Amino acid sequence: MSPQGKNHEYICSVEAAINEIGGKWKSLVLCSLKDGTLRFSEINHKLPDISQRMLTKTLRELEKDRIISRKVYPEVPPKVEYSLTSKGESVIPILDSLCEWGKKYGASEENWEE
Amino acid sequence: MSPQGKNHEYICSVEAAINEIGGKWKSLVLCSLKDGTLRFSEINHKLPDISQRMLTKTLRELEKDRIISRKVYPEVPPKVEYSLTSKGESVIPILDSLCEWGKKYGASEENWEE
């Protein structure tokens, strides 16, 4: 995500927002973190269909955008905890709204020709 | 978008919502329609960087998901108008929130290694 990097003029800031929370997994990872800190394996457990590779990648992107924070415990075996930053907390209500919206207009009973 | 089609169990409905309004252009098209009905060329004018092909594709997907409606006037030259459905109207406040969020936490002043 955020392919444009720094110098890109957004027509509207929704674009910026979608870049940060869009994609296949970001919103789900954020939702899974909304009840508190989780370890890597715990997120993976909540999202069984995501691969380790994609989970890592998604977490790195969210971290880079300061939406989540990553805390490493220098132990053996490794322990890493992920949690929402204040920026991350602030987007949760919006994700909740989206969730409600998605539930209300179930993306499922319409038309599909294929 | 919505690659899974009908039979897909969502862990959370945010996923469904992101499928319907995510992607590079959908949110921008919806925002451009929030002040009322627009013709194809008018949307294109508001979003100069979108190609005709992508605009058509985006409009078709939004129409398929019943988020916008398409009205054709049988004239020469052709006239086609796009407007939000009630479902579309209902997602605008959420897009506005996203816009505010994106503006507040400018996706621009952080770190980039590359």
Added chain:
DNA sequence: CCGTATCCCGAGAGATACTG
């Protein structure tokens, strides 16, 4: 336990040209 490193594929997206 928490990741990288590779390899790979298809969808998303761009450019350009053409048409009813």
Added chain:
DNA sequence: CAGTATCTCTCGGGATACGG
């Protein structure tokens, strides 16, 4: 004006295997 039709290519995303 409002689209198709092609052609191309990047890159998001999946599968699998390996590493500290």
